[in-house]
Amino acid sequence: MNTSRILAVTLVATLLGSASVSAEDGHSTPNPPREKWSFAGIFGKFDEAQLQRGFQVYREVCSNCHSMSLVKFRNLAEKGGPGFTAGQVKALAAEYKIKDGPNDAGDMFERPGRPADAFPSPFPNDKAAAAANGGKAPPDFSVLAKARTYERGFPYFIFDAMPFIGYSEQGVDYIHALLNGYEDAPKGMDVPAGTNYNKYYPGHLIAMAKPLSDGQVTYAKGAEGNPVVPETVEQYSHDVAAFMSWAAEPHMEARKALGFRVILFLLILSGLLYYVKKKVWADVGGEVHGLQPELHKTS
Amino acid sequence: MSGHATYVPKSRIAKWFESRLPIVGLVHSSFVSFPVPRNLNYFWTFGAILIAMLMAQIVTGIWLAMHYDPSAGNAFNSVEHIMRDVNYGWLLRYMHANGASMFFVAVYIHIFRALYYGSYKAPREVLYILGVIIYLLMMATAFLGYTLPWGQMSFWGATVITNILAAIPVVGDTIQSLLWGGYSVGNPTINRFFSLHYLMPFMILGVVVLHVWALHVTGQNNPTGIPIKTGKDAVPFTPYATIKDVFATVVFFVFFAYWIFYQPNYLGHADNYIPANASVTPAHIVPEWYFLPFYAILRAVPDKLGGVILMFSAVIILAFAPWLDTSRVRSSNYRPIYRQFFWLFVAVCVVLGWLGAKPPEGGYVLASRICTAYYFAHFLIVMPLVGLFETPKAMPGSILESVTGPHPQYGGSGMPAGAAAAPSSKG
Amino acid sequence: MANTPPSSGHDGSRRDFLFLATGAGLAVGAGALAWPFVASMAPDAEVIAAGAPLEVDLSPIQEGQIVNVFWRGKLIFVRNRSEKEIKESEDTKLSELMDPQPDSARVKEGHAKWLVVYGNCTHLGCVPIGHQGQYEGWSCPCHGSLYDTSGRVRRGPAPTNLPIPPYAFLNDTKIRIGEDGGKAVA
Numbered sequence: 001m002n003t004s005r006i007l008a009v010t011l012v013a014t015l016l017g018s019a020s021v022s023a024e025d026g027h028s029t030p031n032p033p034r035e036k037w038s039f040a041g042i043f044g045k046f047d048e049a050q051l052q053r054g055f056q057v058y059r060e061v062c063s064n065c066h067s068m069s070l071v072k073f074r075n076l077a078e079k080g081g082p083g084f085t086a087g088q089v090k091a092l093a094a095e096y097k098i099k100d101g102p103n104d105a106g107d108m109f110e111r112p113g114r115p116a117d118a119f120p121s122p123f124p125n126d127k128a129a130a131a132a133n134g135g136k137a138p139p140d141f142s143v144l145a146k147a148r149t150y151e152r153g154f155p156y157f158i159f160d161a162m163p164f165i166g167y168s169e170q171g172v173d174y175i176h177a178l179l180n181g182y183e184d185a186p187k188g189m190d191v192p193a194g195t196n197y198n199k200y201y202p203g204h205l206i207a208m209a210k211p212l213s214d215g216q217v218t219y220a221k222g223a224e225g226n227p228v229v230p231e232t233v234e235q236y237s238h239d240v241a242a243f244m245s246w247a248a249e250p251h252m253e254a255r256k257a258l259g260f261r262v263i264l265f266l267l268i269l270s271g272l273l274y275y276v277k278k279k280v281w282a283d284v285g286g287e288v289h290g291l292q293p294e295l296h297k298t299s
Numbered sequence: 300m301s302g303h304a305t306y307v308p309k310s311r312i313a314k315w316f317e318s319r320l321p322i323v324g325l326v327h328s329s330f331v332s333f334p335v336p337r338n339l340n341y342f343w344t345f346g347a348i349l350i351a352m353l354m355a356q357i358v359t360g361i362w363l364a365m366h367y368d369p370s371a372g373n374a375f376n377s378v379e380h381i382m383r384d385v386n387y388g389w390l391l392r393y394m395h396a397n398g399a400s401m402f403f404v405a406v407y408i409h410i411f412r413a414l415y416y417g418s419y420k421a422p423r424e425v426l427y428i429l430g431v432i433i434y435l436l437m438m439a440t441a442f443l444g445y446t447l448p449w450g451q452m453s454f455w456g457a458t459v460i461t462n463i464l465a466a467i468p469v470v471g472d473t474i475q476s477l478l479w480g481g482y483s484v485g486n487p488t489i490n491r492f493f494s495l496h497y498l499m500p501f502m503i504l505g506v507v508v509l510h511v512w513a514l515h516v517t518g519q520n521n522p523t524g525i526p527i528k529t530g531k532d533a534v535p536f537t538p539y540a541t542i543k544d545v546f547a548t549v550v551f552f553v554f555f556a557y558w559i560f561y562q563p564n565y566l567g568h569a570d571n572y573i574p575a576n577a578s579v580t581p582a583h584i585v586p587e588w589y590f591l592p593f594y595a596i597l598r599a600v601p602d603k604l605g606g607v608i609l610m611f612s613a614v615i616i617l618a619f620a621p622w623l624d625t626s627r628v629r630s631s632n633y634r635p636i637y638r639q640f641f642w643l644f645v646a647v648c649v650v651l652g653w654l655g656a657k658p659p660e661g662g663y664v665l666a667s668r669i670c671t672a673y674y675f676a677h678f679l680i681v682m683p684l685v686g687l688f689e690t691p692k693a694m695p696g697s698i699l700e701s702v703t704g705p706h707p708q709y710g711g712s713g714m715p716a717g718a719a720a721a722p723s724s725k726g
Numbered sequence: 727m728a729n730t731p732p733s734s735g736h737d738g739s740r741r742d743f744l745f746l747a748t749g750a751g752l753a754v755g756a757g758a759l760a761w762p763f764v765a766s767m768a769p770d771a772e773v774i775a776a777g778a779p780l781e782v783d784l785s786p787i788q789e790g791q792i793v794n795v796f797w798r799g800k801l802i803f804v805r806n807r808s809e810k811e812i813k814e815s816e817d818t819k820l821s822e823l824m825d826p827q828p829d830s831a832r833v834k835e836g837h838a839k840w841l842v843v844y845g846n847c848t849h850l851g852c853v854p855i856g857h858q859g860q861y862e863g864w865s866c867p868c869h870g871s872l873y874d875t876s877g878r879v880r881r882g883p884a885p886t887n888l889p890i891p892p893y894a895f896l897n898d899t900k901i902r903i904g905e906d907g908g909k910a911v912a
Contacts, residue, residue: 042561070379074775116775139573143379146564147572154653161565168562171569202582248572251382251389258390259560266553269755272748273546279741280538284337287543362763366770384771387762545752 029202031150032170032177035238039245040169042260045253046246051082053229054243057217057236062141065133065208067121070142071247074115080253081246089115096120134194134207145171145241145248171248172241174200179237182210212236305332329515334533335540336521338702342412343519344547345405351548352402353507357500359395360444367447369493371486374449375574393563399441400566401555403589406434414620415641417629418520424621426513429506431618436503438614441587443496449489450571451581457484457492459584463597466607483577523694523701524629532698583658591655592648596674598659599667609671616678623678625686633692637685644677779904781896784840792856794845797903801845801853802891803864804901807875811862812838815876822880825887829876832887834895842901843877843888854888864888 038047055076058068073093076084084092093113098120101108113120121140123129129137139147149170152160160167177200185197185204195205212233222228229235246252281287306327308317317324366385368377381388410430413419419427446457461484465475480487518527527533534540558566566588570581586594593610600606631638651670657663695701769777777798784804787793792805807815815829816838833841847854852868859865860881861874871884878887893903 070376070383072772072775074771075383078771114778116772116778143572147569149569161562163557163561166562168565249382255389255393255560255563259556262556262560263553265751265755265758266549266556269748269751270546270549270553272744272751273542273549275744276748277542277546279744280542284534284539358763362766365767380770380772384773386765386768386770388766388770390762391766 029150029200029204031152032173032200034167035169035173035176037169037172037242037245039242039252041166042163042256044256046080046082046242048081048083049228050239050242051246052084053219054239054241054246055082056219057212057240058141058243060217061211061236062240063119064122065129065138066141067123067129067138068119068141068247069121070118070140071250072116072118073113075247075250077115078250081250082243086115093117136207138208141244141247143248145175145244147171147248148174150174169245172245175244176237176241178206179212179240180233329511329536330541331535331537333515333536334518334527334530335536336519336527336532336698337534337539338521338523338698339519339540339543340522341543341547342408342416343521344544345409345412346514347544348405348548348551349402349409350507351551352398352405353500353503356395356398356402357504359391359398360497360500362391363395364497367493369447369490371449371489371575374447374489378448390559393559395444397555397558397563397566399444400587400589401551401558402437403441405551406437407589410434410617411645413520414644415631415638416520416522417524417624417626417631419620420624420629421621422517423513423520426510426517427621428618429510429513431614433503433506433510434617435614436499436506438590440496440499440503441589443492443499445587446489446492447496448571449575451573451575451579452568452571452584454484454575454577455580455584456586457488461488463607463610466604468604520629521698522630522632523698524633525694525698525701528697529699585656588652588656591653592651592674593655595651595655595667596671598655599664599671613671613674616675620678620682623682625683626689626691627686628691628694633694634685634689635692636689637681640677640681640685643673644681647673647677777904779902781900781902783900785899789839790857795903797891800891802903803841803843803845803856803877803888805841805843805856805875807839807841811875815874815878818874818876818878824879824882825885827876827878827887832876832878832890834893837895837898840901841875841877842893842903843890845888847871847884848879848886848888849882849884 037044038050039045058066073089073096076082076092077086077089093115096113096117096119097110098113098117099108100111103109121129123132123137126137150173152167152170156167159165178198181198181200183197183199185191189197189204191197191205195207196209197204198206214232217231217236219227219229219231229239249255277287306317306324308314308323313323363381366377366381366388368374378392381392383389385391413427413430442456442460446453461475461478464478465471467474476482478488478491479485480491568585568587573581585591593613596613597606597610600609626634626637628634631641647670651667651674654663654667654670659667780795780797782793782795782804784806787804787806789806790808790811792803795802795804812829815832818829820826820828829838832843833839845853847866847868849866849869849871852866854864854866854871854873856864859872861872863873863875863877863880865872866884869883870881871879872881873884873888874880876887877890879885891903892905893901894905895901
C-alpha cells in the first residue's frame, strides 16, 4: 500500500511539474479578483437594493446593446428577486413597446408591454445585432453570469466544490473584473481598430468599448438626499453583476433554502437509519467495520 | 444455497395467486431470504445506490420530458423555461443533471470494487460482463442526454463524438449521416438523440434485471473472496442487507443533495449556458468529467482511427478481465503485489481524467501517453503475470472466520435455517 | 447482544420507537420527494402569466355577428344580439328551460345586446355552431344539443347552459375578460 501511495504521489507531482511549465509560457490572463457577494455561500441571499440598482444600470446602459430575452418583466416582482411590486412592474412594462401580432388584418403592430412579456431586444435579430456591432452580436444577458467562468486550476477546483469554503461565483467575479479591466494596452501590444484592451478578457482584445464610467448612472438618493452608494464604475459593476447573477438563476434563494432543509432532514434520517441498522445487526453479533476484515482477526 | 428459506403463501388468496404467478416467491427468494455474505463492507451497498440512481434518473427524466422541447430552435429556451417558470423545474433539472454525475460516481466505485475484490472471476464472468454492458449503455445515454440542452458544449460534443464514429472504416460515414439525419448536427439530430436518450434507460433497466438475476445465481462475492460454505457465513438479505443498503443510499443522497442545492453547475460546463452556435467552437472543448479518462486516451494517439480504436478498447478490455487475470485468489486483500498495481491503476485513471481536461499540448500529451500505456499494460501484462508469480497471503478458512477470528462468542446465528451451530475452526 | 430477544423490556420498547421513528421519517421523505413532481405538473408561471385578463374591443362587431376570442386557451363567443333575439330570450318562460336562468342573469345590466359565453358545449366540449337549430342560438354538431340566443340549453344531451366567463365592461365598447368588477380572477 505504501509503495503504491508513493508511486501515485510521484506521478501526480511529475504531472504538476510539467503542467506548471506549460501554463507559464505565452501571455496569460490574470484571474479576476474574488469579490464579496451577498448571495454567496450556503445561506446566501440577494440584496434587493443592489439588484434594483443593477437593473437600473442594465436598463440605462447595457440594454442599448445587450438583450435579456429569457427574463420577463413579471420576474422582477417574483420572490427572491429585486423585490419590485406588481404595480411597479406593470408600470415599467408599459414603458416598453412590444411587437405583437399579427392582428386580424394580418399586420404586426406595437403595443405597450405587459408583465408577461420578455424584455424586448435592442436589435430585431442576431444578424442585425452583429452587423451593428462589428460582426459579433453582443451576448444575451439572461444566463450570461452562468455562461462565464475562469479556470481555477489544481488544487483550487477541489476546494471550490466543498461545503463552506466552496466557490461558485466565478462568473460574477469575471463580469465584475471585466467591467473594471479596461486599461491602456502594455507597450508594444498592437490593439487593432474595433477592439479594446482589457486586462481580464481572454486574449485581452475585446470588441466592447469601456461601457461604464464614474457618475454615468444616477442612483436614487437616501432619505436625506445623500447618495446611498458611490456612483462609480466599481459600484456599478458590482450591482449589474449581482443583477445578472439573479437573472441567470432567479430561484437561487429558494434553492439554497430548500437545500438546507433537505440536507438537514437527510442527515437526521441517516442518523436514525444508522442506529436501526446497528440494532438489526446486533442480532447476528454486529457488523464488521473497516475495509479489510482480515485486520479484525487477532491471531 | 444453504439456508435459503422459501416463500410459503399463507392465505388462500396468496396460494391461488402464487400457483398462477409466483412473483411474490421470486421477490422473496431474491430480496428477502437470499443469503448475503455477512462480511460485506460498504462498497457492496453501491449496487443498491445505483438502482436508486437509475430510478431517480428515469423519474426526473420523464418529468423533464413533460416540459422539454427537442428542437434545435427551442431546446435551449425550453430548458431555461424549466429552470425559470415550471414549478420546481429548477429542482427537477438539477436533480437530473447532477444525478447523471452521481450515477457515474457510484458506478465507478462499483467497478473498482469489482476489480479490487476480483468479483469478475469465475463463476461471475457473465454477471460482470453484463455490468460492462450497463456501463457502455450508461455512457451512450449520458452522452445523448448532454446534447439535449443544446448549448455550445452540447452541440460541439455531439459534433466531435459523431465525427469519432466517422473514423470507423467503410461504414463510418454512413453511421455518421444516419446519426445526423442531415449534412451536419442539426434539428433532426437533437430530435433523434432525445428519442434515443429516452429509450436507453429502459434498455439499461432490462440489463440491470439480467445483472441482478445473474448475481442471484452465483451469489455475491465478498471481501475475502471465499464462497459461502455454511449458513453461518451468511445472513438473510432482509433485514440485514436491506437496512444497510437503505442507510447507505440515504447517506449517498446527502452527498447528491449537496451538489443539487449548493453546487448545481460545478460538474457542468459554463459554455453550455451559451446557446449552440455552429460558427464558434468553445476554446476548450471537454466532455463531462466521467468521460475525461477516455478522452485523454483518445487524444494520446496522434492518429484519428488509432485514437478511436484505443478509446473503445479501453472500455472493451474491461470485459476480458476474467480471463486476463490468472490468479486463483479473488480478493486483493490477499494479493500483496497485485494490490499495489491496483492502486497504481486507480491513480492512473484519476490522472488520466485530469489530463483529459487539459489542453493536448506539451507535457500533458506525454503524460497521457504514459498513463494510457499503463492503463492497457495493467490488463494485458500485470493481470496475467502477477497472478503467475505472486504468493498469496494466508487466507481465513471461511467468511465467518474472517469476521469473528477465533472468538466464538461472536458466532451469531447467521441464516435462520443455518447448518451446524459450532463456530468454524481456524483452517 | 446476540442472545437478546428482539423485543423485551425497556430495550425492546426503545428499539420499537427507533424503528417507528425511522419508518415515519422514510415515509415523510418519500412524500416530500413526490411533492415537486406533482407541483411541476400544475400550470407553470408562464402559463399563469399568459392567462392575464384580456381586453376585447366590441366596436367592430356587427349586429347578429358572433366573434370568437380565446382567453386562457378557451374559446369564448362574443355575440351582438339583435332586438328580436333579446326579446325572445327575455320572454322565454323559465318553466320551459332545462337549466332555468333568466336572460338578465346571462348578460351585464344595461348591456343586453352583448352575450359573452364560453364556446364549448357543456355535454362533451365540442364547439356548437351559431345561428343554427330550432332556437337559432347554437346547435352542437356532435350530439345535437341546442342552445337559444341566451346560450341556454334547450335540448340535451347537454346538461347545463353555456357558462359565462368572468368579464366586465370598461366602457360601452370594451370588455375585459378575466376580470369581474375590477378584481382579477385567479
